[in-house]
Amino acid sequence: MALHDYPIPDLDITLQEAGRVLQLTLSPDLYMQYKNALSQQREILQEAQRKLSEAGSGRENWVTEQFKSRLLSCGDALPTSTAIPTVLPQSKAWKNDTQLGRAAALVWAMAKLYSEPWLVEGDVPMERTQQSEVFAASRLPGKKQDEIKLYPDSVHAILTSRAGAFPIQILHRPSAEGPFTALSLGDIYDQIEHISNLPAAGTEQDASAICALSSQPRRDWHSVREKILKKGGPTAASLDLMESAILAVSLEDGPAPPDVASTLNAIRLGDRGWNCLRFYDKVGKRFPFKKPNRKIQRDSEEKSEPLWCGLK
Incomplete structure (x- = not known):
């Protein structure tokens, strides 16, 4: 499917919207200063618009390219600005x-969304560069x-818990x-429930x-990861x-x-505490959880072995 170009913003429409917002947020004196500065620098803005149009011409999804470049050059675990925190409330x-x-x-x-992306598109195909x-x-x-690496043959998620x-x-x-x-x-629920009933893991x-x-x-993280891969074995x-x-x-x-409000504050990126169970290199879903007292009965041959071992 052909991808849709991300549109180059129109300068006049952008300035109209900016002016509307600033008129509501600035004092009358500051707003007039903005209007005067805008009229004096109109040619500079038009030149910037021309360069932006040239840079984006013929390039599909140039905004995505810029976003990825800045994201992948960032030295932090994950910029907070790239996260969209949401809370799924209880429903009777x-x-x-x-x-x-x-x-x-x-x-x-x-x-379902990953395997059948058209479910949310309706009659109008969506740009899938970021979605993919x-x-x-x-x-x-x-x-x-x-770098972002794709695994098109993957069929599993990772569940982290105590x-x-x-x-x-x-x-x-x-x-x-x-x-x-x-x-x-039901099959997904059974797997999550089984793991939730397992005892807390040991140090390794x-x-x-x-x-x-x-x-x-x-x-x-790059340095540590290279050592893990070089060593090989079950940890790699x-x-x-x-x-x-x-x-x-x-x-x-x-x-x-x-x-x-407290929930959004608790799940914010970069925090400690619960965040030790958050793998920052993946799209993540997080659920507050308190281990139940009951135990689930499973056949003797059905076991769940944790992935991580030998990390020092």
């Missing part, structure tokens, strides 16, 4: 309205600049030649060990499973704050 109409139920439902919805690099992608730390980090299958291919489809909501299987590394400055294999996941899901070890 939801049959399984628990943390695990909401987690499973949202993960299932992400699997959201799921099954990982931001890999580089020595000078990061029990460790585990892969959970969220996609499957009904036929050898057919497309991937989302696993059923603690998911926070690797997740904390991904929250370091990017050049530091676990790293590959983390990075190749479609998305990351974190069951936080604590109940949600009492109000939306």
